[in-house]
Amino acid sequence: DAMVIQNPRYQVTQFGKPVTLSCSQTLNHNVMYWYQQKSSQAPKLLFHYYDKDFNNEADTPDNFQSRRPNTSFCFLDIRSPGLGDAAMYLCATSRGLAGGPGEQYFGPGTRLTVT
Amino acid sequence: DAKTTQPTSMDCAEGRAANLPCNHSTISGNEYVYWYRQIHSQGPQYIIHGLKNNETNEMASLIITEDRKSSTLILPHATLRDTAVYYCIVRVADRAGSYQLTFGKGTKLSVIP
Numbered sequence: 382d383a384m385v386i387q388n389p390r391y392q393v394t395q396f397g398k399p400v401t402l403s404c405s406q407t408l409n410h411n412v413m414y415w416y417q418q419k420s421s422q423a424p425k426l427l428f429h430y431y432d433k434d435f436n437n438e439a440d441t442p443d444n445f446q447s448r449r450p451n452t453s454f455c456f457l458d459i460r461s462p463g464l465g466d467a468a469m470y471l472c473a474t475s476r477g478l479a480g481g482p483g484e485q486y487f488g489p490g491t492r493l494t495v496t
Numbered sequence: 497d498a499k500t501t502q503p504t505s506m507d508c509a510e511g512r513a514a515n516l517p518c519n520h521s522t523i524s525g526n527e528y529v530y531w532y533r534q535i536h537s538q539g540p541q542y543i544i545h546g547l548k549n550n551e552t553n554e555m556a557s558l559i560i561t562e563d564r565k566s567s568t569l570i571l572p573h574a575t576l577r578d579t580a581v582y583y584c585i586v587r588v589a590d591r592a593g594s595y596q597l598t599f600g601k602g603t604k605l606s607v608i609p
Contacts, residue, residue: 484545489539
């Protein structure tokens with residue numbers, strides 16, 4: 382089945398130690414998104430790619446970076462994780478067609494713990 | 497994108513219809529109403545969307561009032577697996593360069609056996 386895959390599902394990192402989360406998709410969608418969801422809060426968009434074009438949200442900290450080497454893969458890099466970065470990180474995709482419905486398809490998420 | 501207001505929580509008996517309301521009184525003419533849900537510890541799941549007309553798919557029905565200031569998501573026969581947080585989101589569909597979903601607090605639906 383076509384889907385959005387996130388690895389790993391659970392990630393533990395140390396304070397200040399760089400960490401990379403990965404997302405892959407078999408839907409061949411143009412747009413890929415990264416959301417952060419802290420405990421008991423709604424998901425919050427960090428940034429998204431339309432093809433190779435990167436779009437950062439204004440309030441996303443510089444500590445968060447992203448790479449999209451090809452259509453299928455997208456990575457979230459946290460350069461120096463702090464305790465406040467512990468959260469569920471959600472990857473999503475959408476077709477990105479002009480005038481299209483634009484529904485997004487989410488992966489299962491990676492739960493990041495910072496010790 | 498227009499702001500939405502939803503009740504914090506609702507209960508529904510298993511097998512009965514679950515009716516989840518959403519107010520979006522500042523919605524613009526080109527904004528769609530989307531519904532997503534998030535089951536505990538999973539990623540959000542798209543349910544349905546609409547512009548003016550009522551919509552139905554295999555998961556749910558969406559009823560939008562004539563003035564478009566409110567809508568109701570209907571799960572016709574709720575099951576325990578429908579227990580989740582339901583998000584009502586209003587946004588322009590795929591305007592160039594802007595695709596983000598802005599999630600509000602949502603409604604926590606509990607389906608009771």
